[in-house]
Amino acid sequence: MSQRARPYRSVLYIPASNTRAMEKAKTLPIDAIIFDLEDAVAPAEKENARGLLAEALATGDYGKRMRIVRINDLNTEWGPSDAAAVKDMKCDAVLLPKVESAAQVQALADITGDLPIWAMMETPRGMLNAHEIALHPMLKGMVMGTNDLAKELQTRFRPDRLPMQAGLGLCLLAAKAEDVVIVDGVYNAFKDAEGLQVECDQGRDMGFDGKTLIHPAQVAVANAAFAPSEAEIDLARRQIEAFAQAEADGSGVAVVDGKIVENLHVATAQEIIAKADAIAELEA
Incomplete structure (x- = not known):
């Protein structure tokens, strides 16, 4: 499965210094793991964590879960x-924190070669340069760093995340324009399933591919929110069938549930079916 085609519903941060957590991640129904060498590791533990992570990736079976390593700033x-x-390391991508320019992506690529690069988008300058960053040929994914963004904006946390909408939107536009994966920031209150549900639904409606998570308790909510529902899959299939039948009949007009179905609706329906199939393949 290609990196862009695969699901990214749940992307769980795991401290690279925590061998128990890295072992447990092998059993969790998550789509991707961010093995963190940055914020989750104390300065005195960073070199040791790097060795622990290399060993865990070399010997551990993480199945079909995507393995992303977040390094420290260069x-x-x-x-x-x-x-x-x-x-x-035996990983699928490297995640660079606080990316503000394509030059930073290039500086990392000069070291890591052909390893796909993901960018943490967490500063105002990063938001303003999002398209430049997304254009870099080695840039394959963006991760929203909403905690750092809130700090930089000097804003308060609100359920609607209104103060962050401009920044989130700029990154979404850049990612969608250049076919780059983009996942939403974390929800800090890991015991608040209802609040997480609201934020996941908002992120899904905005167009994010998935949600970064800080605790296994958040996985089920994210997986459900960013997967097509049974109703969406059923509607997609009926739209595809109705449009094909209309073309075969030469009528040129397809109607499903009292609504006109056009080419753009069929394209969206096909994407929904493809995503459902990809999730089924990942979970098989």
């Missing part, structure tokens, strides 16, 4: 060593 004392090490 301007830190650990970043260059992280980048050099991740190039030889």
